[in-house]
Amino acid sequence: MNDVLERLRAESGQSPEYEALRTAGADDLAAALTSAGLPLWARELAAYRLGLAGDRRAFESLVLLLNHRDPPRCAAAAEALAVLGDPRTARAAAALATNTLRTAYALQPVRLLTALRAPESAPALRATLGRLLSPNDPYWRVALACVEGLGALADPDARELLTRAQSHPRLALAATKALRELG
Missing domain, CATH: 1.25.10 (Leucine-rich Repeat Variant)
Structure with missing residues (x-):
């Protein structure tokens, strides 16, 4: 503050x-x-x-x-x-995180979704990460926040995405850790 x-x-x-x-x-x-x-x-x-x-x-x-x-x-x-x-916060953060035209500004909405642990959180993080896993995507920090968030949320539906994220050098360690958190 x-x-x-x-x-x-x-x-x-x-x-x-x-x-x-x-x-x-x-x-x-x-x-x-x-x-x-x-x-x-x-x-x-x-x-x-x-x-x-x-x-x-x-x-x-x-x-x-x-x-x-x-x-x-x-x-x-x-x-x-x-x-x-x-109660509108998670829906608004999910809309911002998943907006393909605003990906450059999605880092804080992604982190907020993780902190909120709302029903909208994991689906929005999965959707955002899914489109950021292309090679040389410039928004790797947003992708990293998604990986960390999905691990923190222990979202079992993220297993396939997290496995794919392991092949990205900047995401590999966090993805491996997130997969461990899934159990």
Whole structure:
């Protein structure tokens, strides 16, 4: 949490607006999510704080941030969504993880699915990994997160995919470990 707040403080230029949002109440934070003209750091701060407080008004903003091109924003959104406890989170993360046009930004949705352990988690990880097992796929980090997630979820339906992943140099160790976790 402190890393996120420090990053946002720096992005704000240590502005008074940052301090106001850092100490604002839930209703003011929710209002900030829909206020016109606020910079991205302000919206992220409001959504992040609301998410950590379990306020579901942050859900849509956090899902948008989960799909952002900036990895630290995605990671902060995933952290807040994991705490938020909104029942829509797993479905949204699965949609982002399996979107073939957004694979470059799928790392945090994949990790979030693993953490959530929802019914949507393993099928989404299998679908994502399945399409990333082609030789020289540039999204090997996403594939690695899928392999690790399927091992953590101990998904028996992933055995064939994990066996195929063993032939990929960057995935081999994690795939072997995941297969051991399946028993």
